[in-house]
Amino acid sequence: MIKIDNTPYPSFGILLVDDELAWLRSLRLTLERSAGISNIRTCADSRQVMDILDEGGIGLILLDLTMPGLGGEELLTLIGEQHQDIQVIVISGLNQLETAVRCIKQGAFDYFVKTDAQEHITKGVLHAIRTREMQSVNDGMRQRILSGELENPEAFEDIASVSPTMLAVFQYVEAVAASSQPVLVTGESGVGKELVAKAVHQVSGRKGPLVSVNVAGLDDTSFSDTLFGHKRGAFTGAATARAGMIEQAYGGTLFLDEIGDLSLQSQVKLLRLLQEGEYFPLGSDRPKLMQARVVVATHQDLPEKVQRGEFRKDLFYRLCAHHVHVPPLRERKADIPVLLDRFLEEAAAEFGKRKPAIPKELPVHLSTYAFPGNVRELRGMVFDAVSTHKAKVLSMQSFLKAMRREHELVDESALAGGGARPFAGLEPLPTIAESTVLLIEEAMERAKGNQTLAARMLGISQPALSKRLKQLKS
Numbered sequence: 001m002i003k004i005d006n007t008p009y010p011s012f013g014i015l016l017v018d019d020e021l022a023w024l025r026s027l028r029l030t031l032e033r034s035a036g037i038s039n040i041r042t043c044a045d046s047r048q049v050m051d052i053l054d055e056g057g058i059g060l061i062l063l064d065l066t067m068p069g070l071g072g073e074e075l076l077t078l079i080g081e082q083h084q085d086i087q088v089i090v091i092s093g094l095n096q097l098e099t100a101v102r103c104i105k106q107g108a109f110d111y112f113v114k115t116d117a118q119e120h121i122t123k124g125v126l127h128a129i130r131t132r133e134m135q136s137v138n139d140g141m142r143q144r145i146l147s148g149e150l151e152n153p154e155a156f157e158d159i160a161s162v163s164p165t166m167l168a169v170f171q172y173v174e175a176v177a178a179s180s181q182p183v184l185v186t187g188e189s190g191v192g193k194e195l196v197a198k199a200v201h202q203v204s205g206r207k208g209p210l211v212s213v214n215v216a217g218l219d220d221t222s223f224s225d226t227l228f229g230h231k232r233g234a235f236t237g238a239a240t241a242r243a244g245m246i247e248q249a250y251g252g253t254l255f256l257d258e259i260g261d262l263s264l265q266s267q268v269k270l271l272r273l274l275q276e277g278e279y280f281p282l283g284s285d286r287p288k289l290m291q292a293r294v295v296v297a298t299h300q301d302l303p304e305k306v307q308r309g310e311f312r313k314d315l316f317y318r319l320c321a322h323h324v325h326v327p328p329l330r331e332r333k334a335d336i337p338v339l340l341d342r343f344l345e346e347a348a349a350e351f352g353k354r355k356p357a358i359p360k361e362l363p364v365h366l367s368t369y370a371f372p373g374n375v376r377e378l379r380g381m382v383f384d385a386v387s388t389h390k391a392k393v394l395s396m397q398s399f400l401k402a403m404r405r406e407h408e409l410v411d412e413s414a415l416a417g418g419g420a421r422p423f424a425g426l427e428p429l430p431t432i433a434e435s436t437v438l439l440i441e442e443a444m445e446r447a448k449g450n451q452t453l454a455a456r457m458l459g460i461s462q463p464a465l466s467k468r469l470k471q472l473k474s
């Protein structure tokens with residue numbers, strides 16, 4: 001059963017203008033039923049159109065040409081003069097090429113004849129809606145970047161950050177929030193892609209739920225069953241009907257995680273779903289309308305997968321209508337202190353302890369580390385440290401141990417992968433004295449001038465390093 005949802009689609013109003021009441025009714029029904037377009041107003045008296053537009057909220061007009069009072073072409077001129085941001089599609093009873101050309105020249109987005117197939121007109125309207133949505137994404141983005149502010153800061157509260165690149169991510173998320181197009185979230189494992197997907201849902205203001213599905217490891221049948229659901233008796237064992245995740249996400253957001261792992265067979269199904277906006281529950285021959293915004297995420301390099309023939313190019317383009325890239329933690333080290341603080345608070349609450357103080361050197365130490373596991377790794381380190389912590393100030397030992405362990409793993413994998421010759425490309429080879437200088441400079445750079453830290457990296461004492469630095473300067 002199709003539920004009634006109050007979220008209007010699209011986010012702006014569509015005004016149908018025609019003096020034929022029967023045509024207005026049938027066009028409205030067609031758009032509602034075949035494309036889920038619900039944000040519709042109708043007007044049978046063309047003289048009222050400009051007043052309605054002045055009230056605001058309309059983004060697209062479907063306009064008849066031959067009307068008593070004020071003709072469609074005159075209206076088209078007035079709209080072009082006073083409301084350039086509103087798109088107009090002409091739907092006329094006249095099948096005349098010259099009239100169509102004239103209307104397009106006057107700024108109409110498209111021209112249809114009433115006898116055109118309804119499907120054709122609906123596709124044209126959907127195309128205009130998407131174009132308008134992209135325009136408002138771009139306008140919104142421009143405004144937000146200029147103002148440097150967020151409209152819904154509360155939607156990003158779960159994401160602790162002070163870095164400008166993340167602020168740009170938040171601004172982009174706000175700009176694409178109202179669009180009905182898919183959003184692709186990329187970034188290394190553990191950077192916070194799922195949190196960004198949640199923010200996309202929250203900012204969108206959709207009243208339905210956010211439904212998450214991890215598609216990695218789903219074979220094609222499980223993918224179809226999970227997303228589309230099934231009718232009773234659709235297959236052996238289907239004793240009762242089951243609503244799919246698309247239906248559960250009605251009026252909300254469907255979040256598909258690990259999309260890079262989707263099988264080629266399931267990719268075809270997802271593409272069809274996004275193109276048609278409909279799907280068939282298993283065992284059913286009656287299509288259902290998808291009424292959910294799709295957000296997908298992956299840590300994989302999708303363009304590379306497309307190159308290798310492992311991911312469909314058409315699906316990739318469809319998915320990245322809006323693309324959010326979350327940078328790795330090592331590229332936004334300014335976030336480390338705020339994340340540390342957030343996780344210390346969470347961990348202290350979880351273990352029922354007082355929030356410990358942070359040793360001064362800890363953030364500096366952490367900022368020299370590459371965090372291959374990103375924010376998730378930092379969170380794990382903090383929780384581990386707090387679980388064993390007893391004194392007033394947090395001990396650095398468990399952090400240092402975790403970082404060393406990771407370095408050893410990296411070293412081992414470098415050895416295993418033939419990376420045991422770091423000087424292989426250097427010609428001529430630096431002398432031992434020269435390499436010592438280079439090493440010291442690199443360590444001081446990584447430690448941001450902190451000698452204690454640099455000495456620890458080099459495996460010597462701080463006084464020994466200080467002596468060498470003095471020698472270098474002399």
Ligand SMILES: Nc1ncnc2c1ncn2[C@@H]1O[C@H](COP(=O)(O)OP(=O)(O)OP(=O)(O)O)[C@@H](O)[C@H]1O
Nearest residue numbers: 158159160188189190191192193194195299375376
């Ligand atoms: N900026 C942040 N502020 C607070 N917590 C964060 C932040 N970024 C990530 N986290 C936390 O780090 C962990 C990993 O985040 P998340 O699951 O969103 O990453 P992901 O990119 O989706 O990872 P994967 O690719 O493995 O699915 C979660 O516990 C999340 O709450």
